[in-house]
Amino acid sequence: MASKIATLWGTLKKPSAKYSLIALLTVGFFSGVFFWGGFNTAMEATNTLEFCISCHEMRDNVYQEYKQTIHYSNRTGVRAICSDCHVPKDWSHKMVRKIQASAELWGKLMGTIDTKEKFEANRLRLAEHEWARMKSVDSRECRNCHSFEGMDTEKQKLRAAKMHKIAQDDKQTCIDCHKGIAHKKPQGMKEEDE
Amino acid sequence: MNRKQISMVLFGTVLAAGTQLAYAAPDWTKVPKREVSVFHPGTTPIEWVGKKSDHSGTAGLKKGETCVGCHEEKGGLNFNFKRLADKELEPKGAPKTMTYPVAVQAAYDASNLYIRLTFKSPSGGADKGDKDNEVKTTVMFPDAKVPQSAQVGCWAACHNDARSMPNADDKKTKYVKEGTYELMQWKSAKGAKVADGSVSTDRKMEGGTLGAKAEGTKSGDTYTVTFTRKNPGEGKVIPFGLAIHSDHASARFHHVSLGYTLGVGADGDVKAVKQ
Numbered sequence: 001m002a003s004k005i006a007t008l009w010g011t012l013k014k015p016s017a018k019y020s021l022i023a024l025l026t027v028g029f030f031s032g033v034f035f036w037g038g039f040n041t042a043m044e045a046t047n048t049l050e051f052c053i054s055c056h057e058m059r060d061n062v063y064q065e066y067k068q069t070i071h072y073s074n075r076t077g078v079r080a081i082c083s084d085c086h087v088p089k090d091w092s093h094k095m096v097r098k099i100q101a102s103a104e105l106w107g108k109l110m111g112t113i114d115t116k117e118k119f120e121a122n123r124l125r126l127a128e129h130e131w132a133r134m135k136s137v138d139s140r141e142c143r144n145c146h147s148f149e150g151m152d153t154e155k156q157k158l159r160a161a162k163m164h165k166i167a168q169d170d171k172q173t174c175i176d177c178h179k180g181i182a183h184k185k186p187q188g189m190k191e192e193d194e
Numbered sequence: 195m196n197r198k199q200i201s202m203v204l205f206g207t208v209l210a211a212g213t214q215l216a217y218a219a220p221d222w223t224k225v226p227k228r229e230v231s232v233f234h235p236g237t238t239p240i241e242w243v244g245k246k247s248d249h250s251g252t253a254g255l256k257k258g259e260t261c262v263g264c265h266e267e268k269g270g271l272n273f274n275f276k277r278l279a280d281k282e283l284e285p286k287g288a289p290k291t292m293t294y295p296v297a298v299q300a301a302y303d304a305s306n307l308y309i310r311l312t313f314k315s316p317s318g319g320a321d322k323g324d325k326d327n328e329v330k331t332t333v334m335f336p337d338a339k340v341p342q343s344a345q346v347g348c349w350a351a352c353h354n355d356a357r358s359m360p361n362a363d364d365k366k367t368k369y370v371k372e373g374t375y376e377l378m379q380w381k382s383a384k385g386a387k388v389a390d391g392s393v394s395t396d397r398k399m400e401g402g403t404l405g406a407k408a409e410g411t412k413s414g415d416t417y418t419v420t421f422t423r424k425n426p427g428e429g430k431v432i433p434f435g436l437a438i439h440s441d442h443a444s445a446r447f448h449h450v451s452l453g454y455t456l457g458v459g460a461d462g463d464v465k466a467v468k469q
């Protein structure tokens with residue numbers, strides 16, 4: 001076995017006498033494009049709303065709540081889907097998040113939240129994880145669409161305008177206040193989260 | 195002029211003077227109106243107001259902002275009334291009319307402060323706990339010791355464990371942790387006594403210090419209630435809040451105002467005019 005690997009390695013290291021360099025580069029280039037594209041396409045497929053709600057844990061719980069909110073349906077028809085808020089846009093952060101998310105497969109296998117009761121029992125823990133993630137990145141995913149600079153507080157309700165002024169003065173980030181805007185707020189939130 | 199005529203004239207003069215003294219009624223046509231919206235607050239006591247996950251404006255309150263500062267705009271209140279009428283905040287059922295305007299006028303003379311409220315009392319209430327009174331109108335004045343007295347109006351007296359709140363003690367009235375509210379209330383039932391009371395560790399409907407009197411009339415569906423209380427002093431600006439129990443409502447099923455200020459010959463949300 002060891003000798004076979006050594007032979008293969010030897011062959012791979014040897015310059016090719018049969019194929020021209022340009023042929024090798026061309027095949028290599030297109031194979032690279034194919035595999036890279038395929039990888040990203042597969043990853044993007046896991047970013048769709050359909051993928052997220054293909055599991056009943058998401059479809060029966062958070063998805064139903066989200067459907068009642070402004071991020072799902074609004075006057076202008078702009079919709080933010082699950083991944084817009086829960087998965088970073090740029091490639092490196094997205095990769096890290098996707099690798100972390102693979103741990104959710106373990107939860108799926110174990111049935112951690114496979115009933116309504118189990119979901120409710122875990123809602124606070126799950127929400128706290130996501131709030132901590134959002135806070136640690138200065139609400140980056142919110143800011144893909146929203147920014148203080150882009151806000152016209154004149155067009156906001158007075159209460160929102162005043163609160164956004166306070167938030168800017170105190171260097172707060174979106175998630176400091178906007179918890180439970182797309183899903184139900186969990187029971188038993190900690191005082192510092194309130 | 196014979197003696198009889200003279201005595202009649204004298205009697206008339208005395209009577210007129212007496213009436214003047216008893217009801218030194220201001221000429222309300224010359225007193226400006228300030229429109230104040232009252233609304234059904236559901237179960238949003240001070241504990242709710244001070245909890246960030248319930249009320250995001252808590253941060254503003256901590257910085258000294260008033261309720262009115264964020265919630266009164268374009269001649270009304272900017273609350274999410276759907277949320278206030280929802281089961282979570284109104285488990286018993288919300289009234290058909292969630293908010294309506296009250297015209298507030300104020301005037302004063304050397305001894306008294308007069309406050310006149312004009313409003314159309316809506317029907318379609320969700321609670322008819324008071325069989326005797328179709329309408330009750332209350333004004334409360336917090337003193338400076340009441341927590342956030344200049345910001346929250348009556349809310350420092352409204353608690354989640356008070357009568358008619360969900361799962362609360364049926365005998366517990368309004369109360370305030372520090373300080374005192376002065377309270378005056380007019381009831382629509384014939385011959386009902388005007389309350390001159392206070393709210394401190396509990397609510398008392400008598401023994402107050404306001405010297406409160408009140409008169410109310412109904413014309414069509416419009417009520418006009420005029421309160422008389424002793425003048426707190428020219429130049430003073432006092433905080434106050436209103437509550438109206440319409441359509442036989444009782445306890446917390448009232449429409450209330452946020453906290454406003456009344457300036458006695460001074461600037462306030464409502465400016466009392468000198469008579």
